[in-house]
Amino acid sequence: MLVAEDIALAFADAGGGSFTALDVARFAPEPGRITAISGPSGSGKSTLLYVLAGLLPPQRGTVRDDAVSIYQLREGRRDAWRRRRIGFIFQDFHLVPELSPLANASLPATFARAGGARQRAAALLGELGVPTARRSIELLSRGERQRVAIARALLFDPPVILADEPSASLDRAAATELTAVLRRLAKDGRTVVLASHDDTLLAAADRHWRLDHGKLRTAA
Numbered sequence: 001m002l003v004a005e006d007i008a009l010a011f012a013d014a015g016g017g018s019f020t021a022l023d024v025a026r027f028a029p030e031p032g033r034i035t036a037i038s039g040p041s042g043s044g045k046s047t048l049l050y051v052l053a054g055l056l057p058p059q060r061g062t063v064r065d066d067a068v069s070i071y072q073l074r075e076g077r078r079d080a081w082r083r084r085r086i087g088f089i090f091q092d093f094h095l096v097p098e099l100s101p102l103a104n105a106s107l108p109a110t111f112a113r114a115g116g117a118r119q120r121a122a123a124l125l126g127e128l129g130v131p132t133a134r135r136s137i138e139l140l141s142r143g144e145r146q147r148v149a150i151a152r153a154l155l156f157d158p159p160v161i162l163a164d165e166p167s168a169s170l171d172r173a174a175a176t177e178l179t180a181v182l183r184r185l186a187k188d189g190r191t192v193v194l195a196s197h198d199d200t201l202l203a204a205a206d207r208h209w210r211l212d213h214g215k216l217r218t219a220a
Ligand SMILES: Nc1ncnc2c1ncn2[C@@H]1O[C@H](COP(=O)(O)OP(=O)(O)O)[C@@H](O)[C@H]1O
Pocket: 011, 012, 021, 039, 040, 041, 042, 043, 044, 045, 046, 047, 048
């Protein structure tokens, strides 16, 4: 289980000082549940997801994944940990425009020895209803690109899914479809954490936290 404890993270500001972007006593999203984090722009949602993913070391505190304290791992080990344990869906997807849906979804396998990755990517794209015959993801709708990003995040079958405003600029139908996909992932026992302002997504969450200037509060 992924647990963040006693986290403090400050960024430098323009005036030569710093400000606290994250100040979280404990965050332990549960397997099998969708945990949502809402909060205004700049409240620290992306920062929290990056800290959980092992992408951004906090100045204080620990992130543990079962017995592993992830920021004690050397960078290469931490990258390997992330590939195995975390599926990250970035807000702007981080897809490669000139590559096909299949090439995009199997991209993480380029950096890791992983047999059968292309077959698995193809199967995931099929399950998610992405038209794989397109030559480039530039020919896909935004909702379809989103699903390519989800397939890529699921390539190594990680138990934890972190999604940063995954429904941003999706239409209602695509957001509803996305909700169903996230529900299915949680039902399979995965830990799903999403940052979102979207009422459709928030309504599908089992837990809802609000971030306010880097501090977590329970939401009504
Ligand atoms: N690398 C950085 N350097 C300095 N400030 C940053 C950096 N990344 C984010 N911030 C600031 O930290 C705060 C929280 O950012 P972020 O986590 O992206 O918020 P949210 O995702 O809730 O919109 C914002 O004020 C943002 O401008």
